[in-house]
Amino acid sequence: MKYSDYSEMVRIAYDNSAEKYHANFKNEMAEKEFDRLFLDNFSNLLPKHSLICDAGCGPSGHIGKYLFDKGHNIKGIDISPKCIQIARENNPELDFEVMNMTNMNFASNSFDAIISFYSIMYTPKKYLDLIISEFYRVLKPNGIVLIVVKKGCLDSIDSNYWDEGKPVHYCLFQEDEMNELLLKQKFKSVTVETRLPYDFEFNVDRIYSTGIK
Numbered sequence: 001m002k003y004s005d006y007s008e009m010v011r012i013a014y015d016n017s018a019e020k021y022h023a024n025f026k027n028e029m030a031e032k033e034f035d036r037l038f039l040d041n042f043s044n045l046l047p048k049h050s051l052i053c054d055a056g057c058g059p060s061g062h063i064g065k066y067l068f069d070k071g072h073n074i075k076g077i078d079i080s081p082k083c084i085q086i087a088r089e090n091n092p093e094l095d096f097e098v099m100n101m102t103n104m105n106f107a108s109n110s111f112d113a114i115i116s117f118y119s120i121m122y123t124p125k126k127y128l129d130l131i132i133s134e135f136y137r138v139l140k141p142n143g144i145v146l147i148v149v150k151k152g153c154l155d156s157i158d159s160n161y162w163d164e165g166k167p168v169h170y171c172l173f174q175e176d177e178m179n180e181l182l183l184k185q186k187f188k189s190v191t192v193e194t195r196l197p198y199d200f201e202f203n204v205d206r207i208y209s210t211g212i213k
Contacts, residue, residue: 003102003123003124003127003130006122006123006124006127006169007079007100007102007123009122009157009166009167009168009169010079010080010122010168010169011079011080011081012166013166013167013168014058014059014078014079014080014082014083015080015081015082015083016082016166017166018058018059018080018082018083018085018086019059019082019086021058021059021060021083022058022059022060022086022090025058025060025062026060026062026090027062028062029062029063029066031198031200032198034195036066038193038208039063039066039067039070040070042067042113042115042144042146042210043067043070043072045144046072046112046113046144047112048071049071049072049073050072050073050112050113051072051073051075051110051111051112051113052064052067052072052073052074052075052111052112052113052114052115053074053075053076053077053104053106053110053111053113053114053115053138054067054074054075054076054077054115054116054117055077055101055104055114055115055116055119055135056077056078056079056101056116056117056118056119056120057076057077057078057083057084057087057096058078058083058087058119059078059080059082059083059085059086059087059090060086060087060090061074061076061087061090061091061094061096063115063117064076064091064094064115065091065094067115068091068093068094072112072113073095074094074095075095075096075097075106075111076091076094076095076096076097077096077097077098077099077101077104078096078098078099078119079098079099079100079101080098081098084096084097084098101116101119101120101123101131101134101135102127102130102131102134103134104134104137104138106138107138108137108138109138109139109140109141110138110139110140111138111139111140111143112139112140112143112144113139113143113144113145113146114135114138114139114143114144114145114146115145115146115147116135116145116146116147116148117148118148118149118150120132120147120149120171121149121150121170121171121172121173122168122169122170122171123169123171124155124169124171125155125171125177128181129181129184129185132181132182132184132185132187133185135185136185136186136187136213139213140213141213142212142213143212143213144210144211144212144213145182145187145210145211145212145213146208146209146210147178147182147208147209147210148206148207148208148209149171149172149173149178149206149207149209150172150173150202150204150205150206150207151172151173151174151175151194151204151205151206151207152172152173152174152204153172153174154170154171154172155169155171155172156169156170157169157170158170172204173207175192175194175207178192178207178209179192179209181209182209182211183211186213187211187212187213188211188212188213189210189211189212190209190210190211191209191210191211192207192208192209193207193208193209194206194207194208195208
């Protein structure tokens with residue numbers, strides 16, 4: 001399969017599941033103290049009114065909204081038109097656009113930061129350099145990337161719970177994989193932190209990786 005085939009699988013899956021996803025996750029930040037504190041610290045590393053790309057923002061756009069409320073400017077992108085439609089309806093003060101993370105329609109050195117929560121997980125690992133290199137390109141010098149994934153050992157097509165069994169390619173990661181993924185694209189000061197799942201989450205650890213251009 002070509003990369004475009006995997007991208008189309010994700011688009012179909014999340015066009016179909018966007019409303020259910022939004023209903024389940026739109027208020028999750030209120031329940032995730034670790035994420036709030038992590039994003040607070042992340043925000044404090046950035047200049048005031050930074051321009052941040054929320055890559056794979058989903059239908060809720062709630063991670064970007066959290067940083068918007070900290071005073072930053074947010075550009076949310078997602079491959080799913082339905083996700084973007086719902087995100088716009090629920091966050092009219094934010095800017096959203098349908099876009100593929102491997103071909104971002106932004107000039108080089110555009111963003112102070114990029115956040116990617118659980119969005120690179122739907123791309124086969126052999127293609128992840130396409131995404132990370134694009135993140136590097138659109139970040140300003142000394143810009144910061146934050147990527148969050150789930151921990152485990154998986155790189156295969158699997159059923160998507162959120163789309164009633166429609167298949168997507170799904171990846172889980174180890175800490176050393178995330179470290180290498182960023183270092184390979186010349187990010188520096190890479191840090192990797194892992195947390196246990198909350199009781200209401202799927203029972204896998206979460207990995208938070210940051211790097212500086």
